[in-house]
Amino acid sequence: MSTPTEHVPTDQGALEANSRFYEALERGDLTAMVALWAHSDDVLCAHPGRQPLRGWDRVGASWQAIFANGGNPQVIVTDECLTRHGPVAWITLTENLLSGGQAGAATALNLFVHSVDGWHMVGHHAAPVLL
Amino acid sequence: MSTPTEHVPTDQGALEANSRFYEALERGDLTAMVALWAHSDDVLCAHPGRQPLRGWDRVGASWQAIFANGGNPQVIVTDECLTRHGPVAWITLTENLLSGGQAGAATALNLFVHSVDGWHMVGHHAAPVLL
Numbered sequence: 001m002s003t004p005t006e007h008v009p010t011d012q013g014a015l016e017a018n019s020r021f022y023e024a025l026e027r028g029d030l031t032a033m034v035a036l037w038a039h040s041d042d043v044l045c046a047h048p049g050r051q052p053l054r055g056w057d058r059v060g061a062s063w064q065a066i067f068a069n070g071g072n073p074q075v076i077v078t079d080e081c082l083t084r085h086g087p088v089a090w091i092t093l094t095e096n097l098l099s100g101g102q103a104g105a106a107t108a109l110n111l112f113v114h115s116v117d118g119w120h121m122v123g124h125h126a127a128p129v130l131l
Numbered sequence: 132m133s134t135p136t137e138h139v140p141t142d143q144g145a146l147e148a149n150s151r152f153y154e155a156l157e158r159g160d161l162t163a164m165v166a167l168w169a170h171s172d173d174v175l176c177a178h179p180g181r182q183p184l185r186g187w188d189r190v191g192a193s194w195q196a197i198f199a200n201g202g203n204p205q206v207i208v209t210d211e212c213l214t215r216h217g218p219v220a221w222i223t224l225t226e227n228l229l230s231g232g233q234a235g236a237a238t239a240l241n242l243f244v245h246s247v248d249g250w251h252m253v254g255h256h257a258a259p260v261l262l
Binding site: 044048049054083123130 | 173175177179180181182183185212214216217218219221223225238240242244253254256257258259260261
């Protein structure tokens with residue numbers, strides 16, 4: 001469903017796109033993840049502790065593999081902080097993760113670009129918090 | 132020194148700003164680091180394994196503390212990849228780090244914004260590569 005915030009780039013629209021990312025992650029919803037991401041060669045995704053993947057083919061395949069293996073954790077997002085320059089927005093936050101009885105935290109920088117059909121994710125850079 | 136690439140936002144100018152970051156890091160050059168960063172409340176810096184710092188006051192203080200403790204590693208940058216949307220650019224890369232006889236790797240996402248006085252760093256998000 002299209003909402004008014006999708007037609008022009010707003011802070012609220014970018015925050016809603018960010019929420020859709022974590023909803024898709026928690027549900028293991030590949031369809032929603034595919035709809036959220038831009039399908040371009042220069043998207044990037046660094047899963048915590050891993051080398052970054054570049055390009056939608058690799059990024060999409062990684063989500064497919066993660067969800068196929070039941071890798072959809074419970075995520076409580078804290079310290080969400082948005083910066084927007086026109087049609088480009090990034091959001092930093094802490095991911096408090098619960099998966100298979102294990103708890104951990106990562107800090108993430110999520111990048112979004114607005115186009116005619118709304119905000120799409122172009123980058124997810126997650127870093128394990130070790131200290 | 133001002134260069135032609137500093138007056139308009141170009142890929143090359145953003146890449147040069149990124150190089151200045153690693154030169155300052157390797158030399159432990161606080162003056163160069165201070166000149167490179169935007170001094171705004173919404174800059175962010177996540178050192179590898181740490182929670183992100185937000186705002187120039189905290190980010191600048193962290194570089195001062197790191198350099199005061201001799202924390203300037205040798206860094207070999209590989210897999211540099213730039214994306215630019217007008218005056219906003221981000222560069223992902225691998226930092227191959229050598230410090231005190233220890234070697235390690237981190238993946239970084241560096242964010243830059245172009246203004247009238249050239250490109251400034253607004254974000255550095257580093258993630259240790261564990262796997």
